Amino acid sequence: MPNTRSRAHPGAQNFVPETGGLGRMAEAVRDCRGCDLYRDSTQAVFGQGPARARVLLIGEQPGDQEDRAGRPFIGPAGAVLRRALDEAGLSADAVYLTNAVKHFRWRRAEGGGKRRIHQRPDAGQVAACRPWWLAEVRLVRPEVLVALGATAGQALFGSSFRVGAARGTVLDWPVPDDGDAGGTIPTVATVHPSAVLRAPDRDEAYTGFAADLGKVAELLTRG
Numbered sequence: 070m071p072n073t074r075s076r077a078h079p080g081a082q083n084f085v086p087e088t089g090g091l092g093r094m095a096e097a098v099r100d101c102r103g104c105d106l107y108r109d110s111t112q113a114v115f116g117q118g119p120a121r122a123r124v125l126l127i128g129e130q131p132g133d134q135e136d137r138a139g140r141p142f143i144g145p146a147g148a149v150l151r152r153a154l155d156e157a158g159l160s161a162d163a164v165y166l167t168n169a170v171k172h173f174r175w176r177r178a179e180g181g182g183k184r185r186i187h188q189r190p191d192a193g194q195v196a197a198c199r200p201w202w203l204a205e206v207r208l209v210r211p212e213v214l215v216a217l218g219a220t221a222g223q224a225l226f227g228s229s230f231r232v233g234a235a236r237g238t239v240l241d242w243p244v245p246d247d248g249d250a251g252g253t254i255p256t257v258a259t260v261h262p263s264a265v266l267r268a269p270d271r272d273e274a275y276t277g278f279a280a281d282l283g284k285v286a287e288l289l290t291r292g
């Protein structure tokens with residue numbers, strides 16, 4: 070069944086363990102029922118990367134291949150991201166990669182067939198999944214965040230965020246104050262790597278994307 074329902078979501082907060090590290094979170098997310106997306110996907114796809122990564126990148130949601138494999142950014146968009154990270158001097162193995170939403174939202178292709186077409190998660194699903202990526206940020210404590218695309222940007226900065234206006238700039242993301250250290254984390258916004266693949270001029274789109282990630286490397290050098 071495609072994910073076409075729309076209703077209020079209870080949210081993931083009651084499924085996120087209060088203690089434990091990333092491994093415990095990755096196990097717990099499998100049982101999350103914070104929104105309806107778990108029903109039609111293969112599995113939750115939690116973030117991956119070193120527990121003390123200096124950079125944490127947030128995308129939108131797992132795609133078809135990620136949903137099947139249970140790992141983030143392994144499809145074509147992930148290949149674009151890994152190439153750009155590499156060129157910026159940021160090894161993909163040294164950064165933490167995750168998504169704003171942990172289950173794949175899709176619809177069946179018109180005319181039947183098995184192809185699953187990506188559907189952007191709605192605002193309620195993004196809000197429901199927020200406790201998971203917040204837990205990842207709190208555990209990893211990155212020096213720099215990267216918002217890949219509009220969904221990630223809006224998850225971090227609210228619905229008024231526009232990736233076209235914000236990309237390539239360094240924004241201060243206020244860490245929610247709930248007893249933690251608070252403060253802000255410098256955040257670079259850019260497009261989602263899938264936008265590079267959809268662009269009429271892929272080379273130009275890739276150059277802009279790579280330049281945005283180059284700003285992340287600059288920030289780390291300054292830090």
Ligand code: SF4
Nearest residue numbers: 101103104171172198
């Ligand atoms: S998308 Fe997020 S909130 Fe919804 S069920 Fe999956 S992990 Fe839970």
